[in-house]
Amino acid sequence: MQSDLILFNGRIHTLDAKTPRATAVAIRNEQIVYVGDDTTAREALRPGGEAVDLKGRCVTPGLTDAHLHFSWFALGQQSVDAETPTLDEALARVGERANATAPGAWITGWGWNHNVWGGLPTAADLDRVAPNHPVALEAKSGHAEWVNSRALELAGITASTPDPAGGQIVRDGRSPRGQPTGILLEDAMDLITQVKPEPTSEELAEMMRTAFPLAHRAGLTGIHDFDGPAAFAAFQRLKQRGQLGLRVVKSIPRERLDQAIDLGLRSGFGDDWLRIGSIKMFADGALGPQTASMLEPFEGSNSLGIATLSEAEMADNVRRANAAGLSCAIHAIGDRACRTVLDVYEEVDARELRNRIEHVQLLHPQDYARLGKLGVIASMQPTHATSDRLISDQYWGKRSAGAYAWRTQLEAGAVLAFGSDCPVEKIDPLMGIHAAVTRRRTDGSPGPEGWYPEQRLTVGEAVRAFTSGAAYAAGMEDRLGSITPGKLADLTVLDRDVFEIEPMEILETRVDATLIGGKFMWRAENVS
Numbered sequence: 267m268q269s270d271l272i273l274f275n276g277r278i279h280t281l282d283a284k285t286p287r288a289t290a291v292a293i294r295n296e297q298i299v300y301v302g303d304d305t306t307a308r309e310a311l312r313p314g315g316e317a318v319d320l321k322g323r324c325v326t327p328g329l330t331d332a333h334l335h336f337s338w339f340a341l342g343q344q345s346v347d348a349e350t351p352t353l354d355e356a357l358a359r360v361g362e363r364a365n366a367t368a369p370g371a372w373i374t375g376w377g378w379n380h381n382v383w384g385g386l387p388t389a390a391d392l393d394r395v396a397p398n399h400p401v402a403l404e405a406k407s408g409h410a411e412w413v414n415s416r417a418l419e420l421a422g423i424t425a426s427t428p429d430p431a432g433g434q435i436v437r438d439g440r441s442p443r444g445q446p447t448g449i450l451l452e453d454a455m456d457l458i459t460q461v462k463p464e465p466t467s468e469e470l471a472e473m474m475r476t477a478f479p480l481a482h483r484a485g486l487t488g489i490h491d492f493d494g495p496a497a498f499a500a501f502q503r504l505k506q507r508g509q510l511g512l513r514v515v516k517s518i519p520r521e522r523l524d525q526a527i528d529l530g531l532r533s534g535f536g537d538d539w540l541r542i543g544s545i546k547m548f549a550d551g552a553l554g555p556q557t558a559s560m561l562e563p564f565e566g567s568n569s570l571g572i573a574t575l576s577e578a579e580m581a582d583n584v585r586r587a588n589a590a591g592l593s594c595a596i597h598a599i600g601d602r603a604c605r606t607v608l609d610v611y612e613e614v615d616a617r618e619l620r621n622r623i624e625h626v627q628l629l630h631p632q633d634y635a636r637l638g639k640l641g642v643i644a645s646m647q648p649t650h651a652t653s654d655r656l657i658s659d660q661y662w663g664k665r666s667a668g669a670y671a672w673r674t675q676l677e678a679g680a681v682l683a684f685g686s687d688c689p690v691e692k693i694d695p696l697m698g699i700h701a702a703v704t705r706r707r708t709d710g711s712p713g714p715e716g717w718y719p720e721q722r723l724t725v726g727e728a729v730r731a732f733t734s735g736a737a738y739a740a741g742m743e744d745r746l747g748s749i750t751p752g753k754l755a756d757l758t759v760l761d762r763d764v765f766e767i768e769p770m771e772i773l774e775t776r777v778d779a780t781l782i783g784g785k786f787m788w789r790a791e792n793v794s
Contacts, residue, residue: 268312269294271755271784274304276320277763279726280749281327281734291325293755296783301749318793323778324763326729327748328487328756329695330513330736333624333645333685335408336481336489337497338376340473341465342689346375348403353383353391360403361395369398372462376404376689378412381554381657386436389414389448402458408690409552411455413448421457423450430454432548432574434557452551452572464496471500478511482788484694485777487756488513490645490685490740492546492595492624495522505540511787513756515543515740517595520575520583532591533619534741538754543740544595544622545587548574550603553627553654556661558600561630565663571600581610588616595622595645601630601665608636617641620739622683625650628662628669638679643739645683646672648701648728649691655707655717666718672702672731673721683739684731695732699764700772702728708773725765725772755784759793 269292278288280301290307292300300310311317346363350356356378363373373396380386392401392414400417404410418424425445429435433454437444450458465473474497481489489512491497497516504510518526523545535542550573551557556564557572564571575583584594598604607623622643627650637644651658651670658666668674676682684698691697697708702723705716716722723731737747745754759779764772779789 272307278325282748282750293784324760327733330488331685332683332736334688337493339689340477349377364396379406407552407554467499471503482780485758490515517546520547527590533593544593549598559603560600593619597624599627635678644680648698682731683735699728757781
């Protein structure tokens, strides 16, 4: 046994039951060849190999974000950041961009949250600061778009434009003709997408390439990406050039299901760097804009949200996908949406394909145990719980006891696969681990016990959801998810032992190194 690289003098949490703790790991040809003590690891180092003294740092299996939108994240680095505490500040940023942009060119951005602002913005607001540019700003939830009059005009959206299936054009109830306000919900956003210019595949690939280091500094070694075909094309370009900086499991949108079946694509096709994941579908909208599909109305409202896909159509798509060897990953936020997805999965019964529910934000008590029984993966995002706590209490009331219920799902036998939903939330798995363990915001609210504290996880359980759970969801548990000889050498090195420190201190933890296949993708200057 000879190795090219060893890491020693560390606090290594392997997540392997056979050897749960170690001080050293040895790597050769992208794989782990030894896990154990410093002396044996040093003896295995070949002449000229590299030995890195961890100086007591913590090492975990490489962290994977099991649900994000990487091209959206990369594009966001180039667009207006509308995640501001006030409407006026967002408008100021749009105005600054307008002053620096040629008249007639599109201004895009994302991140606004009307729940923070106290009400929905309007096209007229944007018209004041950017009258000569079409403007389209996507909400933080990703389920609403805020546009100005010029964008509405280019898209041909008027008072007489009907709401598309699965979407809504928000209208001014005070206007006799119901004029569009500038807010588009769910599939109505496609009306803007059809006229808004998109970057070329080459441009998108370059944006994504420059965004990889941000993921490495966050400790990420892999992602499950839920963007569309353009992102897939860009990932392929990067892989062909040897520039793919993360292991990518790539979903396929439901709208491309027929083409995927015709091509004979199957979940797992690809290699350890880029592989086919699941068919992505939407059962409903989101909590923030109250478009999540509900069994009972939102608090103080008659609204039951929006079911973006009928149960019959969902069942047909799942049945055809599963029959072709393609697993499904269905976005479901509200309790009705989650129940519908579970009913469909139970009817189709193809658990060997590892179908998923994305988000699983609210379940009715009668459905708590169903994911585990059906072998459905609970793909959840811990920071949604802390970010959404106030509006969850406001819109769901006492039903929030069944919201973001990680402990309930784990004890019912479901596999947890954690992510961030970046850029809806920050691309930071440590924030996710903190949220899962404390159910508190970064400012410590709502107090030491956290929000519905019975749902808190241990650090080990949370880390597993970002490692072995994500690996299982991808069908890669034989190669990823634990620090085990024979597996790929994907590792995350932290400056302190998150398994031992006070939970709020997890937020202060620094990623000192990230390795993929035994190669340092990021390392602090003092890691040598």
